[in-house]
Amino acid sequence: MAPRVFCVRRSKPQLILPESETQRDVVQVSDIDDQGSLRVQVAVLMAYKVNEEMRGIMDPVEEIKRGLGKALVFYHPLAGRIIEGQNKKLVVFCFDEKRVWFVPAKANVELDELGVESLHPPCPHLNKLLHHVPDSTGITERPLLHIQLTRFTCGGFVLAIRFNHTMMDSQGLVQFLNSVAELGHGGATAPSILPVWERDFLKSRPTPRITCTHREFEESDESKTAVFHGKSVDVEKLLKNLRWLFGETLVFGMLILKRSFTFGSRELQAIKDQCLENCTTFEALTACLWKCRTAALNPHPAATVKLTFLVNVRERLQGGTYELNRGYYGNTFVSVAAATTAELLCKNPVAYAAELIREAKNNVNEDYVKSVADLMVLKGRPKWSVLRNLLIADNTRLGLDEVDFGWGRPMFGGVVSVSYGVGYLVPHKRMEDINKGVLVALALPPIVMGKFQNEIREMIGGHK
Missing domain, CATH: 3.30.559.10 (Chloramphenicol acetyltransferase-like domain)
Incomplete structure (x- = not known):
C-alpha cells in the first residue's frame, strides 16, 4: 500500500493579544541585538508525541494559546512592532497593535508516519508546518512571532515558531516558552523567571571605539x-x-x-x-x-x-x-x-x-x-x-x-x-x-x- 501524501489543513490565522492591559511604550533593542546578521527571522520546530493521560482532557491549541496570552503580559515587547530609526537603530513600538500570529492546523497522518528524522534540518515539510504570513519576510513593521500548531491524527503535535532574532536569541526564546508552559498548563500566576528588558547594558559606549580585532x-x-x-x-x-x-x-x-x-x-x-x-x-x-x-x-x-x-x-x-x-x-x-x-x-x-x-x-x-x-x-x-x-x-x-x-x-x-x-x-x-x-x-x-x-x-x- 502506497504511503499517504502528507497534507495539512490550516484554520484561519488568529491574533493572540496579551490577556490584560500592558504598558504602552517605545523601547530600544541593544546594539548586540541589532547586529546586521541578526536582522533575520529564525524558524524552530518542537515535535510532541501523544500523551495518553492528556487525551481528551487538554487541547494543545487552547492550552498554548492561553499560555501565550498570559505570557505576553510579562513579555509585552514581543507583541509589538519593530521600526528602524535614525542611524539604522531598531526600536520596538508597544502600542495598540499588540499581537502574535497563531495558526491552528490539522495533519492527515500520524506523527510516526512522518518520522521524526524528517523534522531534522533541512526539514522538507517546513512550508506545511509553518504558515507563511503574506508580506512578513522583513523584520520591521511585522509581527515578531509567527506560530503554527499542527495536530496529527495520533494525538501528537508539532509546534512551529518563527521569531525575529533581533528581539531575542534561542536562549531567550526558551525562557519565553517555559513561561508559556508555566502560565498555561502549569497554572502559575507569574513566570518562575521574571523577564527583564535592560537592553542598555549591551549598548555601545557614549564614545564608541573599536578596541579589539573582529x-x-x-x-x-x-x-x-x-x-x-x-x-x-x-x-x-x-x-x-x-x-x-x-x-x-x-x-x-x-x-x-x-x-x-x-x-x-x-x-x-x-x-x-x-x-x-x-x-x-x-x-x-x-x-x-x-x-x-x-x-x-x-x-x-x-x-x-x-x-x-x-x-x-x-x-x-x-x-x-x-x-x-x-x-x-x-x-x-x-x-x-x-x-x-x-x-x-x-x-x-x-x-x-x-x-x-x-x-x-x-x-x-x-x-x-x-x-x-x-x-x-x-x-x-x-x-x-x-x-x-x-x-x-x-x-x-x-x-x-x-x-x-x-x-x-x-x-x-x-x-x-x-x-x-x-x-x-x-x-x-x-x-x-x-x-x-x-x-x-x-x-x-x-x-x-x-x-x-x-x-x-x-x-x-x-x-x-
Missing part, C-alpha cells in the same frame, strides 16, 4: 583561487557572483545541497582523541567541520580561511560592569573568528584547528563585547563575511528539546532551516547512546558535499 566581519582576499584538475576555480567566489547575477533564491536553490549528519558518542570521541586532552566536544567538532569543509572546497593554499562561532557572554560578564539579570531575554552572544591559511588548516592535525578556536574563544571578555557593540554603530551594522568563512551556530545546550507544555519533552526541538556558510549544531540522541550527540546541518554544492562527507569519514577513522 575578523569575522572582514572580507577575505578574493584574488586567490582554488585549483581543480589544473584549472583555477574559486567555488565560493563563483557562488557569490552567480548570486549577484541571478538572485539568492535561484542560485542557492539549484546549486546548493542541504544535508544533516549525526555524531554520536563514538564519532565525537574519535575526533576528540585527535585533539588535546582538555579539548571540549565543541572545540573538537567545530575544528573537524572547519578542516573537512575547507579541504572539500579546496581554496588556494595561501587563502585565509575563517571559522566564526558564537560565544554566550552571560557568564563572562558576571561580576563586571555589565552583569546581566537572570531574566534578561535579549541576545547574549557575540561572534569571534579563528583564522589561518587553507594550507596550514588542511595539512596540520585537527588539534591545530581546535587550538585556534580555543584561543579565539578566550579573547572574549567585557571589553570585547563592548567593542562589538561599538563596531555596529561605527561601521553601519555589518554582517558576518561569507567568503571562506564558516559560521557555527551551536544550539545543543539551549533547551528547545526540553520545553514541556504538559505533554512531556519533545521528540525533537531545534532549528530546521539550513543556509550556505552556516553550520547548525542541534541536540540529537541515538537509541544506542546514553548521552546526547550532535546533529550537524550544512549546505554545500553537490560535488563539494560528496568530498566533505569523504573527509569526515577519514577524520572519524583517524586518518586525517
Whole structure:
C-alpha cells in the first residue's frame, strides 16, 4: 500500500493579544541585538508525541494559546512592532497593535508516519508546518512571532515558531516558552523567571571605539583561487557572483545541497582523541567541520580561511560592569573568528584547528563585547563575511528539546532551516547512546558535499 501524501489543513490565522492591559511604550533593542546578521527571522520546530493521560482532557491549541496570552503580559515587547530609526537603530513600538500570529492546523497522518528524522534540518515539510504570513519576510513593521500548531491524527503535535532574532536569541526564546508552559498548563500566576528588558547594558559606549580585532566581519582576499584538475576555480567566489547575477533564491536553490549528519558518542570521541586532552566536544567538532569543509572546497593554499562561532557572554560578564539579570531575554552572544591559511588548516592535525578556536574563544571578555557593540554603530551594522568563512551556530545546550507544555519533552526541538556558510549544531540522541550527540546541518554544492562527507569519514577513522 502506497504511503499517504502528507497534507495539512490550516484554520484561519488568529491574533493572540496579551490577556490584560500592558504598558504602552517605545523601547530600544541593544546594539548586540541589532547586529546586521541578526536582522533575520529564525524558524524552530518542537515535535510532541501523544500523551495518553492528556487525551481528551487538554487541547494543545487552547492550552498554548492561553499560555501565550498570559505570557505576553510579562513579555509585552514581543507583541509589538519593530521600526528602524535614525542611524539604522531598531526600536520596538508597544502600542495598540499588540499581537502574535497563531495558526491552528490539522495533519492527515500520524506523527510516526512522518518520522521524526524528517523534522531534522533541512526539514522538507517546513512550508506545511509553518504558515507563511503574506508580506512578513522583513523584520520591521511585522509581527515578531509567527506560530503554527499542527495536530496529527495520533494525538501528537508539532509546534512551529518563527521569531525575529533581533528581539531575542534561542536562549531567550526558551525562557519565553517555559513561561508559556508555566502560565498555561502549569497554572502559575507569574513566570518562575521574571523577564527583564535592560537592553542598555549591551549598548555601545557614549564614545564608541573599536578596541579589539573582529575578523569575522572582514572580507577575505578574493584574488586567490582554488585549483581543480589544473584549472583555477574559486567555488565560493563563483557562488557569490552567480548570486549577484541571478538572485539568492535561484542560485542557492539549484546549486546548493542541504544535508544533516549525526555524531554520536563514538564519532565525537574519535575526533576528540585527535585533539588535546582538555579539548571540549565543541572545540573538537567545530575544528573537524572547519578542516573537512575547507579541504572539500579546496581554496588556494595561501587563502585565509575563517571559522566564526558564537560565544554566550552571560557568564563572562558576571561580576563586571555589565552583569546581566537572570531574566534578561535579549541576545547574549557575540561572534569571534579563528583564522589561518587553507594550507596550514588542511595539512596540520585537527588539534591545530581546535587550538585556534580555543584561543579565539578566550579573547572574549567585557571589553570585547563592548567593542562589538561599538563596531555596529561605527561601521553601519555589518554582517558576518561569507567568503571562506564558516559560521557555527551551536544550539545543543539551549533547551528547545526540553520545553514541556504538559505533554512531556519533545521528540525533537531545534532549528530546521539550513543556509550556505552556516553550520547548525542541534541536540540529537541515538537509541544506542546514553548521552546526547550532535546533529550537524550544512549546505554545500553537490560535488563539494560528496568530498566533505569523504573527509569526515577519514577524520572519524583517524586518518586525517
